[in-house]
Amino acid sequence: MLVPTRDRPDALAVTLTGLAAQSAPGFRVIVSDQSTAPVREEPVVAAAIRILEHHGHPVEVHRHVPPRGMAEQRAFLLARADRPAVLFLDDDVWLDPHGVAVLAHALGALECGFVGFAVQGLSYRDDLRPDELVPYEEWRHGVRPERVRRGSPAWARHRLHNAANPLHLARKHRRDERSWWAYKVAWIGACVLYDRRRLVECGGFGFWPRVPPRHAGEDVVAQLRVMERYGGAGLLPSRAYHLELPTTIRDRDAECYDYVIADEGP
Template sequence: MFAPSDLDVLVPTRDRPGALAVTLSGLAAQTAAGFRVVISDQSGTPAGEDLLVAAAIRIVSHRGRPVEIHRHVPPRGMAEQRAFLLGRAERRLVLYLDDDVWLEPRAVEVLLAAMERLRCGFVGYALHGLSYRDDVRPDELAPYEPWNGEVRPERVRRETPAWRRHTLHNAANPLHLAEKVGAGDIEWQPYKVAWIGGCVLYDRARLVECGGFDFWRGVPPRHAGEDVVAQLRVMERYGGAGLLPSRAYHLELPTTVTDRRAECYDHVFEAT
């Protein structure tokens, strides 16, 4: 069985010490203990010098989850930062967790249980944007399909019907989707995704086998959508699933990726 000691949590961060402290507080409160936290810091002022971040790191470490923080500058794009983190991972599983995500206390425990059962390439939580909790979008929930039984490999591209699933994760759609399908009454339920942003647990060996984020060398330094490319590659070979109900919450801060003109998808898939 997968245990917390099989897990590295990989956190990229840049110039958001307050959000990082909240993210770390969620990790400190997890029911699962023994995982390791690895932070790649590209902030102008080192994140570890912030008093809230320093305190949060001490608390996470005190609660049996060792923390490493690496100063990784200059920034060369999110794909490179994620590749850097993957290169420092040592354990069987890696959870990429953005620096503006708060997790419910059982979030990691449930992710590990789902990966143990499904044995696919990745599982993850779409992020709740609770400022939209009263904004119900039935049309955007329409592409929902549960995984019944085994999670199978899928080829998802812009031209395929499966691409339309990306609307499932807009705004507070994960919350409304769980309510619609009655997932709040169960431990977890897997469903089909186009991709998941912000909180994704990978089988590390499978992610590496599919190229990880090494494509960073072939994309402009200012880019977006690096997680989409990595997940589409893993999904095509090993399958992937979202989990309902989601136990991850977006802090809804302004994005640090402000220039989104270069989509990694275009440079990786359209150029081949």
């Protein structure tokens, strides 16, 4: 479990206690801390760490400063991972207790590069957006590699993850007792389980020196690359819930896509 964090100790504590309640055994947690004050010294975070360790999950908290952008922070975390699968989980996401187990099972069953839960904001649970649900399409015969680029029809899939759209999609498309099913995505933010070897093979987040320190969309670049070679999928119903706090990345003028993907050939 790879968790980047910066100046949100209360949210991080919620995220970590959500991990402590997971039914899946045998994982460890690595936190990259770029907070103004060391986050491990915050009582709520220290308590959450003790709970995780009490449940048999080792926790590493790395003080990783100065900040050099999210791509570099994710590259730092990935370099410290050694398990076959890595879950990048943002510090403002609560996972259902079976979330990790479902992700791990789906990644093995689908044999693709990544799977993920689009986070849903439950304050929007009554905000139905039919137009944004139009690009939805399930993977019915296995996940296949696909090339997704800005301006293509597949790019419109990013709207599927706005507000509480994952909740509404799950309600609309559940037809049987399936515990999960896969659908096509443009990318997924905040809760993504990768096949580590395949992510590294596709470059991971090693492009970080090519982008300005203040940037956004680093996960988009990584996922487009993995998807093109190995495929990727979203899972429904989503078991990830957004805490709906203000973003810590306020400057979004520099999109990693423009510095990395836009210049790549076919």
